[in-house]
Amino acid sequence: MAGNYACAEGAIAAGCRFYAGYPITPSSEIAEHMSRRLPQVGGHYVQMEDEIGSIAAILGASNAGMKVMTATSGPGFSLMMENIGLGVITETPCVVVDVQRGGPSTGLPTLVGQADMMQVRWGSHGDYEVIAFAPNSVQEMFDLTVKAFNMAEKFRTPVFVMADQIIAHMTDRLVIPPPEDIEVVQRKKAMKQGPSFLPFDFSQDFPPMAIAGEGHHVNVDSLTHDERGYPSAKHDVSERMLEHLIGKIRNNLETIVQVEHYLTDDAKVVVIAYGSTSRSALHAVKEARRAGMKVGLLRLITPWPFPVREVERIGAKAKAVVVPEINYGQIEHPVREHVDCRVIGIHHAAGSLVPPDKIYAALEKL
Amino acid sequence: MTEVELVHGVEISVKHPRDELLRADRLPHIWCPGCGLGIVTKCLVEAIRRSDVPLDRHVVVSGIGCTSRLPGYLNLDTYHTTHGRAIPFATGLKIANPDLEVTVVAGDGDLFNIGGNHLIHAIRRNVDLNVFCVNNFNYGMTGGQFGATTPIGARTATTPYGNFEAPFNLPYIVAAAGAPFVARWTTLHVRQLLRVMRRAFQIQGLAFVEIISPCPPTFGELNNFEDGYAMMEYFRNYSRVDDHAELSTIGLSMKPPDPVVVGNFVDTRKPTYHELERELIERARN
Structure with a gap:
């Protein structure tokens, strides 16, 4: 099965x-597969007018x-930025x-790149x-998509x-475990509560979510808002809200x-x-x-939040790290922030896999 | 008996008859004196109160702008989204749960400038939304710049020499895109507005209502309407009710003696997105 289908599954x-x-x-194969599969399970495939x-x-x-998803590539990802902030x-x-x-x-519409790695982190305005x-x-297109849903539902x-x-067009063996072996996190939904209900309770990392039509009469606002969801331009409210939004991720890095x-x-x-x-890198390291x-490979499964502790540990022991990417040094940047040793970036923007030889050559020189 | 309280020696009622539907703790609202949005709010609240749909199932979605602040004052599930994106957000809500009665309240700038493409596509899909577009002929919240509804010759903060861009004629566009229900009224027409909003809740499919409203401190002041009342006078003197108007001819100049043609122009029935999607899901499952 190809990666895009694995992602949809x-x-x-x-x-x-x-x-x-x-x-x-x-x-596009993700959309195509979803248009076939979702109606079979009673779900909704909606083809919108733009991203x-x-x-x-x-x-x-x-x-x-x-539980919801969209899939896109660079130009569409750029268009989504504003409403990622809304999310x-x-x-x-x-x-x-x-x-x-x-x-x-x-x-290069049909060729590979990894140059949205900074955009995903910083592309929408604000903190x-x-x-x-x-x-x-x-396999990871399947496994990490499941995980992405679990994280989205848990962290709201x-x-x-x-x-x-x-990865998306690569065809490989995919094992879809039986449903009972797949860990699936369900969203914590708010129960019907009295007027004291705070739909955006900043005192908890993961307050339960008020769902439309369930009687909460919630105001969901793109403006800076307080715990009730009411818009506010007060300094302390803005600080409380942002501390909550940032904190719920920074306080839970280990998970x-x-x-x-x-x-x-x-x-x-x-x-x-x-x-x-990382596949080229593994080949070169072997x-x-x-x-x-004496070389090794650290693969970032979650580039964001950036694995600071893991990279710092590597930086404290190694005499050099090599960061190959299909871009001009996007993840090399935070690596440099967190290591004291030498950092060699391998910048490759040919619309192709980073050749293992290119990585090997860099290792040989060190 | 309404509960009363003495304030400076005057008896005032503690509760407004429509408090149940308002977030009274968010009042006073942000709108300017003479703005038509208070009237729109009153009509919408009354229409919702009298609708057959339980309050818990009413959802109101907006974008950004003066009009888009309206849902935030309603004690319902309300969504204040991003500029121009109320329609696709509401599309997602409604498709995900067709039992919700989803109303979009937004301004002309939101629905026809930045969000125009979404609106015509929601109409094409015939998503079962009530779209109430408050048209005040300019971008009020940002200080009164011109937009896609500003009449030719009108002065605004960014047309100091007069606007030369041809404005959209909203009912004409919406009808051409295929909306099964299209109406236009002004904030003077409170009874008609209430009636048309209640009708919109009954419409299966996308119901569009243009609500023409004064914007006294910006569009009004620069275009010979010295206050909100002056524009209401214009509505009173020059509105012409014509349900059968030829829609291509009802563009607005907002200059006396040109008429403001109002009415319920289109009222038809066609399959909704949700009905067709349900059929598709049945086919796919068998």
């Missing part, structure tokens, strides 16, 4: 019953109580899949934190699957951050990679080990 397994999207290469409408529609549907401030769970292609602008996964296999926030064209180590224990040089590039070099 993961969404359905996670309980997604509402998809709104706009076709865009190289993500702005798509993200707005999934936020609306999520507020009606559904953040209204604490509306949703999953956004970005199958990255080459850019900027229309760029916020995001949770983003970077799958590196067909948009969660991103930062795939790339290679979010995920990395994979390959031979990093004794490594003098560590490659830090994610997505399809070759280098065969040639007797």
